[in-house]
Amino acid sequence: xxxxxxRRQYSLASYFDEGINPTNTFLSKGKNLDSxxxxxxxxxxxxxxxxxxxxxxxxxxxxxxxxxxxxxxQLAILVERVSSNITIQSQAIVCExxxxxxxxxxxxxxxxxxxEPIQAKLIKLALPEYFSxxxxxxVTGSLLLARSGKKTLVYRKENLRSALSKLPIxxxxxxxxxxxxxxxxxxxxxxxxWLLPSNGLQKRFGKDILTTLNKALSLESEPxxxxxxxxxxxxxxxxPYEIEEISLLLLVTNKMLIKSCAFLRTHxxxxxxxxxxxxxxxxxxxxxxxxxxxxxRSDKILSKLLEIHLxxxxxxxxxxxxxxxxxxxxxxxxxxxxxPLENIVREIQSNNRDLIELMEQxxxxxxxxxxxxxxxxxxxxxxxxxxxLAYNEIKxxxxxxxxxxxxxxxxxxxxxxxxxxxxxGRLYNKxxxxxxxxxxRIETYWWRMDNVLRDYYIALEHNGSRLWIYxxxxxxxxxxxxxxxx
Amino acid sequence: MKxxxxxxxxxxxxxxxxxxxxxxxxRGSGLNIKExxxxxxxxxxxxxxxxxxxxxxxxxxxxxxxxxxxxxxxGLVEIINQHYGVGELQLLIxxxxxxIKQRKWxxxxxxxxxxxxxxxxxxxxxxxxxxxxxxxxxxxNALWSTEKALRSKDCGLVLTWQTWLSFKVLRRLxxxxxxxxxxxxxxxxxxxKSSPSxxxxxxxxxxxxxxxxxxxxxxxxxxxxxLKSRDARVKLYQHHLQHS
Numbered sequence: 252x253x254x255x256x257x258r259r260q261y262s263l264a265s266y267f268d269e270g271i272n273p274t275n276t277f278l279s280k281g282k283n284l285d286s287x288x289x290x291x292x293x294x295x296x297x298x299x300x301x302x303x304x305x306x307x308x309x310x311x312x313x314x315x316x317x318x319x320x321x322x323x324x325q326l327a328i329l330v331e332r333v334s335s336n337i338t339i340q341s342q343a344i345v346c347e348x349x350x351x352x353x354x355x356x357x358x359x360x361x362x363x364x365x366x367e368p369i370q371a372k373l374i375k376l377a378l379p380e381y382f383s384x385x386x387x388x389x390v391t392g393s394l395l396l397a398r399s400g401k402k403t404l405v406y407r408k409e410n411l412r413s414a415l416s417k418l419p420i421x422x423x424x425x426x427x428x429x430x431x432x433x434x435x436x437x438x439x440x441x442x443x444x445w446l447l448p449s450n451g452l453q454k455r456f457g458k459d460i461l462t463t464l465n466k467a468l469s470l471e472s473e474p475x476x477x478x479x480x481x482x483x484x485x486x487x488x489x490x491p492y493e494i495e496e497i498s499l500l501l502l503v504t505n506k507m508l509i510k511s512c513a514f515l516r517t518h519x520x521x522x523x524x525x526x527x528x529x530x531x532x533x534x535x536x537x538x539x540x541x542x543x544x545x546x547x548r549s550d551k552i553l554s555k556l557l558e559i560h561l562x563x564x565x566x567x568x569x570x571x572x573x574x575x576x577x578x579x580x581x582x583x584x585x586x587x588x589x590x591p592l593e594n595i596v597r598e599i600q601s602n603n604r605d606l607i608e609l610m611e612q613x614x615x616x617x618x619x620x621x622x623x624x625x626x627x628x629x630x631x632x633x634x635x636x637x638x639x640l641a642y643n644e645i646k647x648x649x650x651x652x653x654x655x656x657x658x659x660x661x662x663x664x665x666x667x668x669x670x671x672x673x674x675x676g677r678l679y680n681k682x683x684x685x686x687x688x689x690x691x692r693i694e695t696y697w698w699r700m701d702n703v704l705r706d707y708y709i710a711l712e713h714n715g716s717r718l719w720i721y722x723x724x725x726x727x728x729x730x731x732x733x734x735x736x737x
Numbered sequence: 738m739k740x741x742x743x744x745x746x747x748x749x750x751x752x753x754x755x756x757x758x759x760x761x762x763x764r765g766s767g768l769n770i771k772e773x774x775x776x777x778x779x780x781x782x783x784x785x786x787x788x789x790x791x792x793x794x795x796x797x798x799x800x801x802x803x804x805x806x807x808x809x810x811x812g813l814v815e816i817i818n819q820h821y822g823v824g825e826l827q828l829l830i831x832x833x834x835x836x837i838k839q840r841k842w843x844x845x846x847x848x849x850x851x852x853x854x855x856x857x858x859x860x861x862x863x864x865x866x867x868x869x870x871x872x873x874x875x876x877x878n879a880l881w882s883t884e885k886a887l888r889s890k891d892c893g894l895v896l897t898w899q900t901w902l903s904f905k906v907l908r909r910l911x912x913x914x915x916x917x918x919x920x921x922x923x924x925x926x927x928x929x930k931s932s933p934s935x936x937x938x939x940x941x942x943x944x945x946x947x948x949x950x951x952x953x954x955x956x957x958x959x960x961x962x963x964l965k966s967r968d969a970r971v972k973l974y975q976h977h978l979q980h981s
Contacts, residue, residue: 617870621878623869625869627858665850714942
């Protein structure tokens with residue numbers, strides 16, 4: 252890192268020795284550079300010893316705002332390992348690092364700590380892995396320096412003006428119009444801007460340029476919004492000995508869940524999914540994802556679901572450690588009971604907790620594909636008139652009365668129609684079949700290759716089965732069993 | 738009194754060694770029998786069967802031979818049908834309608850074929866409150882699902898298809914249904930010699946011609962309150978085309 256100004260790094264003790272308040276006063280108002288040396292009670296600008304480290308990601312500019320915000324939030328979580336004062340700016344993350352310099356052993360070491368995880372995260376987000384960075388005593392200053400792409404480090408405020416003056420005006424992120432105007436005036440660098448009369452500059456280009464430059468030079472206060480990471484919860488437990496017995500594992504996981512639910516209660520949150528990873532000796536870890544249909548914070552519900560997941564698991568090896576992670580939370584909404592005094596007959600809520608719990612348990616044990624709901628769809632072809640929906644899929648498409656077929660349909664429909672045999676001129680399934688009524692002609696899908704041309708009959712098999720059979724009207728005119736009037 | 742006690746022992750099939758009922762204790766008062774009946778849910782008097790605790794089946798001939806005049810409100814009912822399509826689900830149409838009306842759910846566990854939504858709508862059964870566990874589910878998981886659903890309060894009816902079940906499994910399901918206050922139907926191909934379930938019915942075909950297509954012979958093999966098996970001819974297909 253280019254280092255125009257080298258000054259000794261402050262230790263925490265030296266802060267107090269020199270009577271400087273080590274906490275940063277973000278919202279304090281600074282008049283000018285002179286005020287730095289004045290006592291704190293007058294006008295304290297941002298802590299004179301703050302050193303702001305900016306990471307600029309130009310590749311984010313191509314993304315939409317929501318995505319930018321989400322990516323920056325994810326990156327900011329990584330920055331939390333070097334600083335607790337983080338602010339998110341446009342396509343950049345700025346953090347205070349002076350207080351961490353001693354711990355990390357200098358800016359370069361601190362940068363090394365951050366570089367690898369940030370690059371890995373950028374690759375994970377399918378973004379180019381480069382980013383530029385700079386550090387100086389003001390948030391805006393470090394941001395401008397980082398935008399310029401010069402890896403500059405400015406320790407002292409006195410040197411800010413000289414460091415910034417060499418930057419091209421591009422770093423101000425001006426509108427095309429303003430940029431053009433300034434270029435036409437022959438202004439290329441920030442030092443040129445400073446030469447302009449401030450009143451005229453404000454009149455022509457608005458307040459923004461002046462404010463930005465003043466903030467960069469610490470002539471104006473820099474109110475910032477501190478980044479607060481969304482809460483996440485993880486707890487792990489290293490087992491004293493290897494365990495294979497599920498009931499013993501459950502004792503541990505239940506304790507973890509109780510702990511996690513206590514966390515949820517204190518933060519007024521609920522969750523609808525969490526992850527348990529089981530570590531094994533010399534084997535890959537087993538990951539179990541548990542999901543609920545409705546957000547919850549009840550350890551009983553979660554432990555019941557987890558038990559079903561664990562019991563249906565084939566453990567590859569004994570478990571040596573367990574980790575529980577929760578990272579996506581929902582706000583908690585409590586449901587209120589209906590007062591018995593109310594004389595209003597209310598419908599029982601259709602989303603009954605008890606049933607949802609049952610569905611969740613079924614899905615946890617059997618898998619999503621084996622539990623489903625059914626719905627009629629309007630279609631002439633019998634096999635397409637019924638549709639399977641996911642267990643939690645809600646479709647409000649009501650079938651009109653006239654769409655329901657008038658001729659009886661069987662309760663049970665064969666997935667693959669079974670071909671019937673003809674012996675001595677009689678139809679046979681297992682026993683001889685007698686046709687009771689029909690035909691009902693169904694012709695559809697004539698626009699496709701597999702068009703349907705069938706005559707349906709209701710029939711009675713000798714053993715008492717009421718059948719729905721059809722005869723193809725094409726080629727060999729084969730007979731098929733398609734359903735049971737169960 | 739002595740006879741009564743002995744009858745109770747036979748009915749419940751439980752070991753009463755821990756209760757210490759002696760003849761001399763009971764000769765004086767009937768209190769102990771009352772206590773026994775009160776404290777043990779598996780003991781009941783056949784004469785106590787109340788019509789209020791039953792739902793009409795919707796088939797008059799069948800109601801007439803069932804002890805409470807209909808289906809029990811909770812418990813396990815076995816329906817033995819050797820072949821599919823003998824009207825085994827027709828029998829339940831009125832019951833399914835009333836369950837849906839109560840805004841409860843019907844769980845179908847491993848039905849042998851696709852549950853056909855248009856037929857349910859024809860019979861006036863709303864498909865919004867129907868949940869199906871696929872037939873490819875293993876038997877163990879199907880029984881687990883059945884037991885869970887029987888214990889659930891919001892599941893009004895559980896239908897499951899099995900070839901045969903052991904006494905132990907049936908007893909477990911019966912207890913689950915009684916505790917959960919749910920009615921469960923098991924469609925079986927073969928009958929057990931004895932069974933702990935509340936009711937066992939067999940559907941047989943009566944005639945093999947087209948004149949009485951919708952008629953079937955239903956035998957009540959066992960029902961709590963019935964002393965011996967009874968049968969009735971029932972026109973099963975009368976409800977099929979009644980739109981809600």
